[in-house]
Amino acid sequence: EGIDNDDDGRVNEDGIGGYDPNRNWPADWQPEWIQYGATDYPFSLPETRAIGEFLLDHPNVAAAQSFHNSGGMILQGPSASYMSYPASDVRVHTEIANKGGEMLPFYDPMIAYKDLYTVHGGEDGFTYEGLGIVSFTNELWTEKRMFADGENPSRDKRTQFRDLLQFEDVFVPYHEVEHPKYGTVLVGGTTKYSSRVTPPWMLEEGCHRNFAFTMFHADEMPLLQWGAMDVKKMGNQVWKVTVEVANDKIIPSRTAMAARHHIGMPDILMCTTSGTNHVATSGTVRSLLPTTKLSVIDSTRPERIVVNRGIGGKDSTLFQFIVDGFGDVTFEYRAEKGGTLTRTVQLREQFEPKIIEHKRAIPIPPAS
Template sequence: MTTPATPVPRFDTFYRHDELTRLLFDYADAHPGLVSVASIGKSYEGRDIWVATVTNTATGPDTDKPAFWADGNIHAAELTASTAVLYYLHQLVTGFGSDDQVTHLLDTRVVYLCPRLNPDGAELALGDKPRHIRSSTRRYPYDEDHVEGLTVEDIDGDGRVLFMRIPDPHGGYKKCDRDARLMVPRRPGEFGGEYYRLMPEGSLTNYDGLTIQVNKDPEGLDLNRNFPAFWRQEFEQAGAGDYPTSEPEVKAMVDFVLAHPNIGAAISYHTHSGVILRPMGTQSDDDMIPEDLWSIKRFSALGTELTGYPAVSIWHDFKYHPKETIGGTQDWLYEHLGALFWVVELWGPNKAAGITDYKWIDWYRDHPVEDDLKLLKWSDEQCRGDAHPDWRPFMHPQLGAVEIGGWDKMNYWRNPPPQLREREVARFPAWMNQIALSLPKLELLRTEVRALGPDTWRIRFAVGNAGWLPAAVTKRALARKVVRGVIFEIHLPTHHPEVALIGGKPRVEGPHLEGHAPKASLQAFLPNREVTGDRAVVEWVVRAPKGTRLALTAQAERAGVVRTEVRLD
């Protein structure tokens, strides 16, 4: 029977759910010893949430190996996040056997990939008449229609949601005197000009001819505020849900991660800003465990080196409002479990336009008109004008004569244009490989059997951590007591009274193993006295006939499992 060929996906295309499903199973069919695909749960509307498990099963099952997790598209319209995960899957599959780094990675570790955590919201964004909500399609906090106000939607049927402008002497915007297509804010104290009122494209219900309020989406959930760590109610954090993991998509991820304690590091892909975000989201660097902060900064700097994306603190540099704290997020992986974790905000349209000196969130509140002109030039020259369509007349059913145009935020801000998508996501596999290859890896050092008498034996079993990171990965994991030291076990045959353990315990908890990462430079004031902190050994004394075979195992949640056997002779 001929094995199917490796799929050749299009990375300039956003896949609908059925297409994405077929693509994932095509990978599994083409590489059955490398890729398996399973549903980890159902979305609110009943769609499967797929996870691809990628490892060389010939070298052991996935659960015996240290694991790296990557997910994308938890937010509905952030579709490039799904592309980033699919791209990594393709790089792993096509690199295995030809790329030494990828081959060693999949021989010794496992990668869990969830391209789309939120299939319902993505399907809505990809619909024939798209809507760009934040997350899930479940109505929240109330299950009722708006009775008045403006509902944001594609009102003219061109498949885009742009802006509407209406001449109004009290409007807050005006045409830019350097390019009349561009709308810029009216200056403080300015009067006597031609001004406009701007609002999102959409339809109006019960319009009174004077007042317009833009309605919130009835689907008001933010799945990335529904995780257990530092979750807060709706009055403190919009979209948080009824309680932590109340939403099936979030519960599916949390349940999977908890069922796979081998996950030691993770990245969640979002859009947009062109930045790597590191923990924590709820505490300052000063409140973090120093050793963890140093490690996270080390990997973050590596991310900048390999991707070109700057790496910043969520707490210090990426707040939507200076007085707000973002809790209940996927940062739960570090805050509760002590796994290394990053959010990647893919794609920076301002950076693509040549704007280099900007501060992430602050830029969206206010920036010089020169930046808008650079973006408009980028739209004209690189996007055929589609990032900022020209204003065109439209007879609105409630407002009458308006113009529709301006920035296409869905297709050029939240996501890069099709021709730039692969270039953007191609930045990240090398960094993910490096993180995954740094995870702790338990390996057999030696076994020894020594006869103490005709039927009495001393058995020594030694293992070591071959990874750069310690077996616990972080100090926070130790503080949260979510990992144990190395667990050694000797497996005695049942119903064999001539075999007995006479020294030691059948299960022994050993130390937490260090990795081979240096604790300090060679010029440090004090030397590193823990020279072999990456090794552990256990001894047993057994009474058994000569020639008896005994199975031994050693395991650490995040460093994997060692299985071996000794013969007593």
């Protein structure tokens, strides 16, 4: 109080300064003269560098949320008007954010640059644009919660909330103190905790709801499963083997952003043969109908299919292999953010439908 920080004859007009960790990420990073708080270069701060190194060391991370202090928002990119996201990824972000808006009263799903302001070097930009992770920024406190009416309170309403519900938690009564330079001065008023932070007695519900939204987000990470399997005999020891890889979750096994910019490893489906058989050709089909044509993948290694776009959210893909021989073949589907599936199939006529599971909020434990 009452300090001339820069000897210009003016008191208390200087901000406290400092850096902003949410401007220090390698995603459209800009220098200080364009983006305040960015510091010298991306990852120059130990906090951002530590998180960045962890994520780079764990490419399986498929969901991220960054918690900030005030606004009542579920923010998603783009963070600048000159950037654009693939439509399929926008749909994924929007579906999850809209559910968050239902779970978090008075929170609004928003596009950063369009509904708020431009951000250079933001964390959710790095995690999505740089790593292909479905990401959000949650602004935790919102004054709309003060009287739970969904309205931004007026100045009088904020004062009423402070006086009736916070008492003297965030207000220091005005009183005289002796200043070393100015003598007797009057000190008091609201503290720095009077705005932009959740009142302590309201934290439990706010934290619980944000935790629940985080868990919903996590539960919608890709979960790959084998679907239908069909083996048909085409001729003397020639087999048409069709396997389905399904993803019942919202988030794809590889985001379109990752596929577009070759971020991380693409999904791979391998058909491992034995000494009694080999793969002649392979590709994808649109259905299990006998008349469906094989969309052949032009490759010198037909036993290996590169699935650059992964398995979409709430979607599946039918892969087909033409195998010559007898015995067994083993399939392995490997996704960086969706895990690994394996199954062994006998070369004999057979069909297995996709198992339909009804999702429950609390799974029934298996019978012992």
